[in-house]
Amino acid sequence: MKLVAIVGSNAEQSYNRMLLQFMQRQFKVKCEIELLEIKDVPMFNQDEDRSDCFALRYLYNKITRAQGVIIATPEHNHTITPALKSTLEWLSYKLHPLENKPVMIVGASYYDQGTSRAQVHLRKILEAPGVNAYTLPGNEFLLGRAKEAFDEKGDIINPGTVQFLETCLDNFMKYVEVVSKLQKPKPIEPEDLDCGKPIATTIRGIDPDDPDWLDKAAKQVNAVEGNTYVKLSNGLLTVDQLDMFLNAMPFELTYADDNNQFLYYNNKHQEAATMLGKRVKEQVGNRMRTVHGTLPPARMKNVEWVIGTLRNGNQEYVRTIVPGTPPEIINTHNYQAMYYPDGSYAGINEIIFNFKPWLDWYLEATGQRLVGGNAAPSIPGGKPAAHGADATSGASEAANDSAVTDAISGASES
Known part of the structure; x- marks a missing residue:
């Protein structure tokens, strides 16, 4: 709590x-x-x-x-x-x-x-x-x-x-x-998924949907790279070290800022087809509407709901298990709000990982086992994973839906 x-x-x-x-x-x-x-x-x-x-x-x-x-x-x-x-x-x-x-x-x-x-x-x-x-x-x-x-x-x-x-x-x-139970969440206003409200860190003059946005934007702002040191709040790393550190994480990470511009994903040297949330370099910089361009309107509303929920502070995170995966995979997504120094919303980071190996390791290390028959894993709120929609990506409530789409990267599994 x-x-x-x-x-x-x-x-x-x-x-x-x-x-x-x-x-x-x-x-x-x-x-x-x-x-x-x-x-x-x-x-x-x-x-x-x-x-x-x-x-x-x-x-x-x-x-x-x-x-x-x-x-x-x-x-x-x-x-x-x-x-x-x-x-x-x-x-x-x-x-x-x-x-x-x-x-x-x-x-x-x-x-x-x-x-x-x-x-x-x-x-x-x-x-x-x-x-x-x-x-x-x-x-x-x-x-x-x-x-x-x-x-x-x-x-x-x-x-x-x-x-x-x-x-x-x-x-x-x-x-x-x-x-x-008596509290009502703040009403969620429509989200501008077209990056129409530039913020202090928005790089202007380059179309966010340009597939070469990353290289062009880096050149425009003279972004540091290589062995240049970056002072962090609790550390000092070179850009290369920071990149290695993030890529070595046992999770897939993404970040979209509070202008709903998709700015980063880590890549553990994987092809998009092998990732739980499929991403490609050309998506970096994209408007969120472009990232989710193939989604039907109902699913786009789910994207807006999660962003709005985190922006309003109705919840500090949204978690979901994507249904319809093989038994050796528990496709877990955690959408976490990020905040500026004054506590206002600074964007959303997403962590995607297969929870199954972690669960298996924990059970083996502690000598415990799962009980409860064939009940589906539950997500916060008590909803079975197989029946709960991925709130951010708009994953269907049908467990066999093949068009599960990652909310931040928007790369479809279909």
């Missing part, structure tokens, strides 16, 4: 930040908790709309994609901090990421009562019409005497306190599952 946790203080030293960091470490097996800071959020002033500033865009995008939100509030003068109040004002002015979002409240303070009064005020704010959050009832975690509550590693000392916190989190995770 993907949760985000808002630090309700803009102070450098915060016991509420320590509380959330402890939860992040202590319960990492249960769920993924990502901390969000409000230090850079401007003071709310409706006369000077700052809804588009980086700090607020970042919070909006992160909260929108999360399944649930945890807010750790201090207590200042019997209420929440001005920084947290200002942030919630912005997030209920023009942006409304907390609407219908499940929220859990925790808090730490210097005194015996924890943050009881601040939490009461925060609940009232979260219930306001402009916020409309679903706040977890009961389960009030009030960490008093915070100075003495943590050890030098930042861990809560009292085992009973940790156990109660875990109980509250478990209840919140159940609450998230219940509330998710």
Whole structure:
């Protein structure tokens, strides 16, 4: 489960930040908790709309994609901090990421009562019409005497306190599952599959459907190659090393940017006919509509649905098993959203691989076996693979369909 946790203080030293960091470490097996800071959020002033500033865009995008939100509030003068109040004002002015979002409240303070009064005020704010959050009832975690509550590693000392916190989190995770049934995904707007909205990295002046786009575009922008070094966020590789690294991956990888332009696929020195998602070099740079030019309109809608679903943050990934393959192949596709530094949608990467050898290895290594008779493998949502359409490529619901088409590369298997 993907949760985000808002630090309700803009102070450098915060016991509420320590509380959330402890939860992040202590319960990492249960769920993924990502901390969000409000230090850079401007003071709310409706006369000077700052809804588009980086700090607020970042919070909006992160909260929108999360399944649930945890807010750790201090207590200042019997209420929440001005920084947290200002942030919630912005997030209920023009942006409304907390609407219908499940929220859990925790808090730490210097005194015996924890943050009881601040939490009461925060609940009232979260219930306001402009916020409309679903706040977890009961389960009030009030960490008093915070100075003495943590050890030098930042861990809560009292085992009973940790156990109660875990109980509250478990209840919140159940609450998230219940509330998710009440939530409606954002409506998906029609996708521009013709690359008609150039972005900062769009290379102009060359027809995206030109079969020589890769060479022409590389020449136009003086793209580096060979032994030129590329500094990455966590590494330094030459272009050749980076290319070798990606080509050595035991997966077929593709990438299309947020302008719906197909820009990359790795190739483990295979011919297209031997790949699960068949690709050719001439497709690099293509408009997504061209990539899928042979698809009937109904299947093209499936392509738009997956891109729109990821763009909207309705889901962070879409996974499917393509039906109609031989028994030695479980053709698995994972479509994952990518994000810019401010958390906005940056495109889609696809991982395609045969899951069968991995499954066989796991069963052999652990001495386990599959049970359940002849039931078809299931995909998320409980749909049998043989009856679930490939949402991105528009693969038919018929298990024997021979026109399964990869959503990103668009290379047909027929």
